Amino acid sequence: MVGELKRLKDLLPFKEENFILYFAPGMHGVGFDAWLSNQLSGSLPNDFRLAAIDVDVKRNLSKLQKHKTARVVELRANLDMANAMRNEMDKDSDSVKPHSPSTKFQKQVRKVMDATIDDDINIKKEAKVLIELGYQLKKLTTKATSHLICAIAFFNIKNKELAFENANKAIDLAEPEIKKSDEAYPIWRSALMIKASLYLVDKKTRPEAISCYEKLVAETAKHGDVFYTMEGYRMLALVNFQSKNMEAAWEHVIFSLQAGTNLPLEVKRASTYLFSASLAKQICDSSYKYRSMDTMLNKQFETEIGTDWDTLLQGTEYLNLKYVNRRKPLKV
Incomplete structure (x- = not known):
C-alpha cells in the first residue's frame, strides 16, 4: 500500500x-x-x-x-464547547439590544439549559422566569418555545412530571397554529417527540408513545418533512420491534426507508437512515417470515447508500446492542 x-x-x-x-x-x-x-x-x-x-x-x-511509545501518538481533544457556545450566544444577543426583552429571553434560555448541569442553579426558578419572559413578548413562538425549552431541560434532569407538563403546554399552544404559522410546526414537532420519549421510559406506556409517533408522521407527511417522517416511522418500527410485534415493525421500517430515499445521498450516509437500514436487517434476521427479504434489502441499500453499505451499517452495531436488543440471527 x-x-x-x-x-x-x-x-x-x-x-x-x-x-x-x-x-x-x-x-x-x-x-x-x-x-x-x-x-x-x-x-x-x-x-x-x-x-x-x-x-x-x-x-x-x-x-x-x-x-504507542514508538510510532503512535494519541491526541485527546479538550474542547470547552459549553463556554464557547455561551460566548457566541452572548455576542449575538449583546450586539443587537442587550437590554431588550428578546435579548433577555435568549439569555434566559441559556440559563435554563445551564441549570441542567449545575446544581447550584435553581432550575424551577429559572424555568419560571423564562416562561414569564416568553409570555411578556406576547408572541406564539416565544410562549410555546419557553415551554419547549423547559420540557427539554426537565427531561434532561429526569423530572418526568414537569417535562410532561411543559411539553403538553407547548403542543397546546403550537398545534392550533400549525396551518397558519410556519414557526409553529417545528415547535409542535419537537414537543411531541419529547412527549413520545417520556412515554418510552416506561414499557407500560409504549402504546401512548406509538400514538405520538403516529400523530407525528401524519403531520410531517403533510409538510413534506421527509427527514422527520423517516424518524417517526423509524421510532414506530423500533418500539414495535422491542415489543416483538414484527409485522408492525417491518411495515414501519419499510415506510421509514421509503421516506429516507428522498434525502440526498450524503445525508443518508451520515444520518439515522443507517439505523433504519440496520433495523430492517435485524427484523429479517429475527423473523422467518421476513428472512427472504434480506437479498432485496441488500440491493436497495447498494442503490441508496453505495456499495460500501455493509461497512456503513457496522457503525450502528453498538447502538443496536444497546437499544434494539440485537439477537443472534436465526439458524437455517
Whole structure:
C-alpha cells in the first residue's frame, strides 16, 4: 500500500506537503486493527501519517498499544464547547439590544439549559422566569418555545412530571397554529417527540408513545418533512420491534426507508437512515417470515447508500446492542 501511495504522490503537484490518511470509524471492519498494526510494524515514509478515531470508553484498536511509545501518538481533544457556545450566544444577543426583552429571553434560555448541569442553579426558578419572559413578548413562538425549552431541560434532569407538563403546554399552544404559522410546526414537532420519549421510559406506556409517533408522521407527511417522517416511522418500527410485534415493525421500517430515499445521498450516509437500514436487517434476521427479504434489502441499500453499505451499517452495531436488543440471527 505504501509503495502505491508514494507513486500517487509523485504524480501530484504537491512536493513539500505531507499526507494524512484518515480511516473513519465506519471503515473499522473485521481485521482492521491487525492491518493497521501491521502497517505500523513496517516502514512508513516520513511524509505519511495514518489517522483513526478510537473512542476512549470502548476501545477497538487494542493492537496499537504496543506501538504507542514508538510510532503512535494519541491526541485527546479538550474542547470547552459549553463556554464557547455561551460566548457566541452572548455576542449575538449583546450586539443587537442587550437590554431588550428578546435579548433577555435568549439569555434566559441559556440559563435554563445551564441549570441542567449545575446544581447550584435553581432550575424551577429559572424555568419560571423564562416562561414569564416568553409570555411578556406576547408572541406564539416565544410562549410555546419557553415551554419547549423547559420540557427539554426537565427531561434532561429526569423530572418526568414537569417535562410532561411543559411539553403538553407547548403542543397546546403550537398545534392550533400549525396551518397558519410556519414557526409553529417545528415547535409542535419537537414537543411531541419529547412527549413520545417520556412515554418510552416506561414499557407500560409504549402504546401512548406509538400514538405520538403516529400523530407525528401524519403531520410531517403533510409538510413534506421527509427527514422527520423517516424518524417517526423509524421510532414506530423500533418500539414495535422491542415489543416483538414484527409485522408492525417491518411495515414501519419499510415506510421509514421509503421516506429516507428522498434525502440526498450524503445525508443518508451520515444520518439515522443507517439505523433504519440496520433495523430492517435485524427484523429479517429475527423473523422467518421476513428472512427472504434480506437479498432485496441488500440491493436497495447498494442503490441508496453505495456499495460500501455493509461497512456503513457496522457503525450502528453498538447502538443496536444497546437499544434494539440485537439477537443472534436465526439458524437455517
